[in-house]
Amino acid sequence: xxxxxxxxxxxxxPKKPNSADAQFNDNWDRLAQAIREIHKKxxxxxxFEELYRNAYNMVLHKNGDKLYNGVREVITQHLEEVAxxxxxxxxxxxxxxxxxxxxxxxxxxNFLKVLKTVWxxxxxxxxxxxxxxxxxxxxxxxxxxVPLVYDLGLDLFRDTIVRSQNYPIQNHLLxxxxxxxxxxxxxEIIDRTNVKASIDMLLELTxxxxxDTVYATDxxxxxxxxxxEYYRVEGQMLVGEYDAPExxxxxxxxxxxxxxxxxxxxxxxxxxxxxxxxEEELISKHLKTVIEMENSGxxxxxxxxxxxxxxxxxxxxxxxxxxxxxMKSAISDYIRELGKAINETVTSNTTAEGGxxxxxxxxxxxxxxxxxxxxVLDLKDKFDKVQNLALSNDKAFQTSFNEAFEYFxxxxxxxxxxxxxxxxxxxxxxxKGKTEEEVDSxxxxxxxxxxxxxxxxxxxxxYKQHLAKRLLLGRxxxxxxxxxxxxxxxxxxxxxxTTKLEGMFNDMRISSDTMTDFKEYLDKSVLEKPKLDLxxxxxxxxxxxxxxxxxxxxxxxxxxxxxxxxxxNFYLGRHSGRRLTWQSNMGTxxxxxxxxxxxxxxxxxxxxxVILLMFNDKQDGExxxxxxxxxxxxxxxxxxKRNLQSLACAKYKILVKxxxxxxxxxxxxxxxxxxxxxxxxxxxxxxxxxxxxxxxxRKETREKVEEARKxxxxxAIVRIMKDRKTMxxxxxxxxxxxxxxxxxxxxxxxxxxxxxxxxxxEYLERATGDRRVYNYLA
Amino acid sequence: xxxMKLFDRLSEDLGQLLEKEENYDMVIHVGGEENKKExxxxxxxxxxxxxxxxxxxxxxxxxxxxxxxxxxxxxxxSPKVFQFILKYLYTGVINFHEQELxxxxxxxxxxxxxxxxxxxxxxxxxxxxxxxxxxxxxIVQVLHxxxxxxxxxxKKL
Numbered sequence: 001x002x003x004x005x006x007x008x009x010x011x012x013x014p015k016k017p018n019s020a021d022a023q024f025n026d027n028w029d030r031l032a033q034a035i036r037e038i039h040k041k042x043x044x045x046x047x048f049e050e051l052y053r054n055a056y057n058m059v060l061h062k063n064g065d066k067l068y069n070g071v072r073e074v075i076t077q078h079l080e081e082v083a084x085x086x087x088x089x090x091x092x093x094x095x096x097x098x099x100x101x102x103x104x105x106x107x108x109x110n111f112l113k114v115l116k117t118v119w120x121x122x123x124x125x126x127x128x129x130x131x132x133x134x135x136x137x138x139x140x141x142x143x144x145x146v147p148l149v150y151d152l153g154l155d156l157f158r159d160t161i162v163r164s165q166n167y168p169i170q171n172h173l174l175x176x177x178x179x180x181x182x183x184x185x186x187x188e189i190i191d192r193t194n195v196k197a198s199i200d201m202l203l204e205l206t207x208x209x210x211x212d213t214v215y216a217t218d219x220x221x222x223x224x225x226x227x228x229e230y231y232r233v234e235g236q237m238l239v240g241e242y243d244a245p246e247x248x249x250x251x252x253x254x255x256x257x258x259x260x261x262x263x264x265x266x267x268x269x270x271x272x273x274x275x276x277x278x279e280e281e282l283i284s285k286h287l288k289t290v291i292e293m294e295n296s297g298x299x300x301x302x303x304x305x306x307x308x309x310x311x312x313x314x315x316x317x318x319x320x321x322x323x324x325x326x327m328k329s330a331i332s333d334y335i336r337e338l339g340k341a342i343n344e345t346v347t348s349n350t351t352a353e354g355g356x357x358x359x360x361x362x363x364x365x366x367x368x369x370x371x372x373x374x375x376v377l378d379l380k381d382k383f384d385k386v387q388n389l390a391l392s393n394d395k396a397f398q399t400s401f402n403e404a405f406e407y408f409x410x411x412x413x414x415x416x417x418x419x420x421x422x423x424x425x426x427x428x429x430x431x432k433g434k435t436e437e438e439v440d441s442x443x444x445x446x447x448x449x450x451x452x453x454x455x456x457x458x459x460x461x462x463y464k465q466h467l468a469k470r471l472l473l474g475r476x477x478x479x480x481x482x483x484x485x486x487x488x489x490x491x492x493x494x495x496x497x498t499t500k501l502e503g504m505f506n507d508m509r510i511s512s513d514t515m516t517d518f519k520e521y522l523d524k525s526v527l528e529k530p531k532l533d534l535x536x537x538x539x540x541x542x543x544x545x546x547x548x549x550x551x552x553x554x555x556x557x558x559x560x561x562x563x564x565x566x567x568x569n570f571y572l573g574r575h576s577g578r579r580l581t582w583q584s585n586m587g588t589x590x591x592x593x594x595x596x597x598x599x600x601x602x603x604x605x606x607x608x609x610v611i612l613l614m615f616n617d618k619q620d621g622e623x624x625x626x627x628x629x630x631x632x633x634x635x636x637x638x639x640x641k642r643n644l645q646s647l648a649c650a651k652y653k654i655l656v657k658x659x660x661x662x663x664x665x666x667x668x669x670x671x672x673x674x675x676x677x678x679x680x681x682x683x684x685x686x687x688x689x690x691x692x693x694x695x696x697x698r699k700e701t702r703e704k705v706e707e708a709r710k711x712x713x714x715x716a717i718v719r720i721m722k723d724r725k726t727m728x729x730x731x732x733x734x735x736x737x738x739x740x741x742x743x744x745x746x747x748x749x750x751x752x753x754x755x756x757x758x759x760x761x762e763y764l765e766r767a768t769g770d771r772r773v774y775n776y777l778a
Numbered sequence: 779x780x781x782m783k784l785f786d787r788l789s790e791d792l793g794q795l796l797e798k799e800e801n802y803d804m805v806i807h808v809g810g811e812e813n814k815k816e817x818x819x820x821x822x823x824x825x826x827x828x829x830x831x832x833x834x835x836x837x838x839x840x841x842x843x844x845x846x847x848x849x850x851x852x853x854x855x856s857p858k859v860f861q862f863i864l865k866y867l868y869t870g871v872i873n874f875h876e877q878e879l880x881x882x883x884x885x886x887x888x889x890x891x892x893x894x895x896x897x898x899x900x901x902x903x904x905x906x907x908x909x910x911x912x913x914x915x916x917i918v919q920v921l922h923x924x925x926x927x928x929x930x931x932x933k934k935l
Contacts, residue, residue: 048839049851052830056891060927131833138893 024063027054031067031132032074038128039078041121051132064140068149071133075126075153079160082118088167090114092176108176112194115173118161119201126153158205158214173198174219178226181261185230196265203267215267223266224273227258231281239286243296245309248316251282255316275319284320291330298330302386310390328397331383332404338379339408346372346412366421372412373422377445380405406452416459417698419449424466427482428475439481447488456493457712457743458705463489464545467501471508472537472586479505493742503543511537514571521570534563538571538580546583553634554584554606557613584610585639593654595676602654603684607635607643612654615672623658623669644670646687652678654685713746713754718763721776729755729772789869795820796868804835804848808860815857817864821848827867830892855888863888866897874904879912883923890927 031054034046058067092107130137130150137148147155163170177198180190202215210217231254238247255278262271290313291298301309317323346368383401391397409415423446426439434442453459470476482505490498515535522529556564568580587606591613592599604612610633614624630640641664648657648664654676658669716739721727727735733751740746755774758764767773802818809815821840824831833839840848852860862885866872874882882901889898905913913920 043838046839047841047851048834052834053854053891128838131836131839134829134833134893135891 024058024061024066027058028067028070031055031058032070034132035071035074035129036078038125043128048132052135055133056135059136059140064136065144067133067136068140068144068146068152071129071136071149072152072156075129075156076160079122079156080166082122083161083164083167083169086114086118087161087169091168091172108179109191109194111172111176112180112191112198115161115201116194116197119157119197122153122157122161126150129153154205155208162202162205162214163218170218174222177219178223181223182226182230184261185257192265199265199267213267216269220267220270220273223270224277227274228277228281231278232285235281235286238282239289244290244293244298244301245296245306245312247286247290247293248309248312251278251316252312254278254282255319279319283316283323287317287320287323287326291326298327299334302331302334305382305385307386307389310386311392314391314394324394324396328400331386331397332400335379335383335401335404336408339376339405340411342372342375342379343408343412345375346414346418366425369414369418369421370425372415372418373446373449376405376409376449377442380445380448402452405449406454409449409452410454415449416453416455417462419446419453420459420462420466422446423463423485424470427470427477427485436478436481439477440484443485443488447492450489450492455705455744456497457708458701460497460743461545461701461705461708464500464504467504468545471504473588497743500543503540507539507543508537514538517574518567518570522566527566531559532563534560534567536567536571539583546586552583552585552636552639554610555632555634556582556584556606556610585636593676596674597677598681600676600678600680601682603682605643605646605685605687607633607639608647608685608687610635611640611643611647615655618672620674621671623671626664626666626668626670629670640664642687644668646685650686652676652683652685709744709746709750710754712740712743713751714758716740717751717754717758721764721774722778724776726767726773726775728770729774732774785870789871792823793865793869793871795823796864802847804850805843806860807849807851807853808855809857810853813856814853815860817857817860819864823868828892828894830894854891856884859884859888863892863894863897866894872897872900874908879909882909883920887923887927 031051034051037043037046055067058064090111090113092111127150130148130153133149140146141148146152159165161169162173177195180195184190199215199219202219203213205214206212207214207217234254238250242250255275258274258278259271262268262274266274293300298310298313300306301313313327314324317327387393387398387401412418423443426434426442426446450456450459467482470482476482486498486501486505489501518536564582571580572578584606589604589606589609591602591604591609593602593612602612611629614629614632618624626644629644630637633640635643644655644657644664645662647653648655648670649662653673656671656673657664658671713736716736717732720732720735720739732755733748736751737746737748755764759766759774762777764774765777767775796819799818802820804819804821804824806817806819807814808817821831821835825835826832834850835848841850843849855863858881862872877885882905886898886901886905889901
């Protein structure tokens with residue numbers, strides 16, 4: 001029938017319409033029959049070439065639309081038949097009750113299986129139909145702007161089967177799918193292949209109006225709704241039945257399962273949505289309940305160091321918005337609470353021992369400080385471990401923990417002193433047999449606590465006092481250890497903070513050189529040699545914490561006074577313009593005592609030496625009264641009492657006191673204890689001293705700190721104003737705070753007072769126009 | 779090293795494959811009763827080069843004779859035209875010399891039926907360039923020939 005069959009050169013006129021119609025009907029009948037054969041899986045009797053040419057000719061003769069509509073009709077008819085003969089009979093018995101009558105959802109599974117077959121048959125047929133109608137797709141569908149025949153097949157399947165108007169296929173399908181998923185959630189084994197086939201089918205079908213997949217429009221929302229409800233109920237059940245660790249394991253498992261489910265047979269686009277639902281229903285809604293579970297919640301986990309559970313909670317709760325915040329604040333509160341308890345045991349201890357501490361039970365005071373620091377360090381260790389093992393070293397948690405530590409450490413006003421005492425304890429000679437590495441690691445940890453201290457200047461003051469004692473009494477474990485610690489402080493606070501500390505070290509070094517020179521000087525000198533060995537440490541008064549400007553009163557023995565004079569001449573001869581004051585309260589002396597049993601070498605303080613020497617002139621049994629000693633020695637009363645106590649009431653009783661007792665009172669009588677015995681030849685008389693300051697001393701320290709702060713504040717103000725020349729009040733305050741906060745937190749009222757003082761002293765003036773602006777006066 | 783496209787040799791070798799019929803796996807019966815011929819060809823090459831053959835030669839439609847070769851019948855195309863098409867499919871070479879205008883139109887129509895777009899376009903270009911006068915003189919006949927086909931030659935004319 002093609003024109004090409006005609007002899008060359010001749011061209012036939014177009015066919016008449018009537019015969020064309022007849023031709024079409026003939027061709028169409030054959031094609032429709034062929035499609036039916038394809039549906040019956042009888043394609044082997046068909047010829048691709050003929051069918052293609054057939055359809056090609058119809059399109060060629062402008063019958064594309066008839067062809068297209070005809071195909072639509074044949075496919076629709078077929079699908080209607082399929083619906084009735086295959087799909088409807090496979091309906092599960094009853095959607096709602098099927099889970100009871102059919103515990104394994106077998107009816108549903110079978111229905112899905114039938115649908116799977118129907119769908120596979122359909123797509124196979126459509127591929128074949130597409131083969132033979134390729135010309136129609138290329139020429140007609142393009143110009144007529146209708147779907148390609150394969151897509152037409154999908155649309156017909158959607159409308160005739162999946163969303164059939166005649167049969168409730170859609171309802172059954174969705175119900176069965178949801179039921180299968182529910183069964184799987186309840187640990188039944190389902191045939192995922194069938195579910196997946198239906199899901200894939202829904203994913204391949206497109207909704208005409210939304211252009212989205214039928215999966216998205218018909219299935220997904222229902223799935224999410226059901227899931228929401230399912231997990232809402234489950235969440236309530238689980239919090240009621242399980243403790244926190246078990247609950248979290250269940251949630252973890254659910255999240256995993258849902259992820260697996262999506263991967264195995266749902267669309268990836270559903271993954272974040274279902275995840276959100278589980279997170280919302282199982283985590284968000286029960287956050288507080290789980291955290292606060294009485295015997296298994298967050299605090300018990302911390303208390304029992306359940307790192308796995310904590311880690312799980314961290315990971316799980318991190319999935320939802322408020323999760324980590326809730327955890328953070330609960331843990332921080334807990335730290336504050338534990339910190340408060342530590343502070344309280346310490347304060348209750350110190351008040352209970354208050355009387356003792358002041359009167360000189362020196363161990364308890366320091367012990368309290370050391371115990372406090374140790375407990376805080378232990379707490380810090382514990383939470384560092386939590387941070388490390390369970391919280392992935394989360395910075396936000398770290399910050400919040402630090403704030404909590406800072407809070408309670410600064411709640412204890414003695415913390416700067418305690419920390420310094422703790423360091424003192426570790427840097428002192430012959431303690432606890434710790435290796436250098438161990439000491440170093442303890443000190444490193446202590447530095448972390450030091451960071452939390454707000455009043456670093458107070459710490460500095462105590463540190464200087466303690467360091468001075470270690471240096472002067474030769475108690476330091478090693479110079480390296482001391483320098484190491486100062487190095488750490490320098491890293492934290494800068495060189496300004498440590499210059500004075502380093503100055504103290506220098507004084508010690510220079511003094512030892514000076515003593516070598518002094519010995520040489522004496523050897524060469526024609527002067528009479530002193531009758532005793534004198535060792536002098538020269539301290540630069542500004543570096544050291546004690547008030548070194550005046551000599552305390554004390555009548556030294558003449559030999560000593562003379563030796564001092566010799567040294568003074570020697571020293572001032574080398575350094576003109578300097579002034580020396582003798583700090584008899586800080587010295588020590590080695591003296592020999594003859595007792596009835598044997599001789600002993602006694603290492604005593606200078607004051608004790610002065611006291612003991614008085615007994616040299618006395619006969620056996622002759623006593624001296626407190627008043628006599630006081631008058632003759634001129635030692636300040638508090639020091640005198642302490643030293644007498646050390647000699648008469650402590651471990652080694654060199655003196656005998658009448659009446660007996662722990663306290664020294666006016667009117668007491670003292671006798672040299674000739675009967676004294678001790679196993680060792682050399683004896684060190686410890687001076688009774690309170691290491692933790694008494695209230696009076698503390699007040700004094702406090703005042704000194706306040707005074708220093710005034711100076712530092714003024715210095716800062718002047719520095720800033722000198723640089724800026726003119727500045728507004730609030731900006732100035734802010735700048736001062738910024739410069740000082742590494743040492744202490746200045747309060748604005750203090751700064752304001754200092755500004756006023758500077759105005760009075762004409763360093764600053766208020767600007768004439770604006771009272772809130774200051775000018776610097778050079 | 780930059781890439782090189784050594785198409786000439788490739789085309790020649792594939793032409794040899796068609797000519798020598800080595801390892802052919804299909805036999806194509808072409809033409810009507812008076813004028814027919816058997817071509818031996820390679821289904822892999824045809825399905826690769828043309829979507830028509832891709833469909834025709836998929837599992838659903840192939841018919842094999844007893845020796846396992848695929849049989850395909852194409853009665854409405856003349857052997858000469860089919861030879862031309864086969865050569866084009868194997869080698870990518872189109873050679874119009876010594877073709878009558880009538881034959882070229884047959885070729886155009888066959889290319890349209892078999893959805894060989896590249897070939898179809900080239901034929902139309904050729905006609906416009908070289909046979910313009912002839913077409914103008916026989917415009918009515920040309921119209922009749924190409925009636926209904928998906929060809930754009932008239933737009934181009």
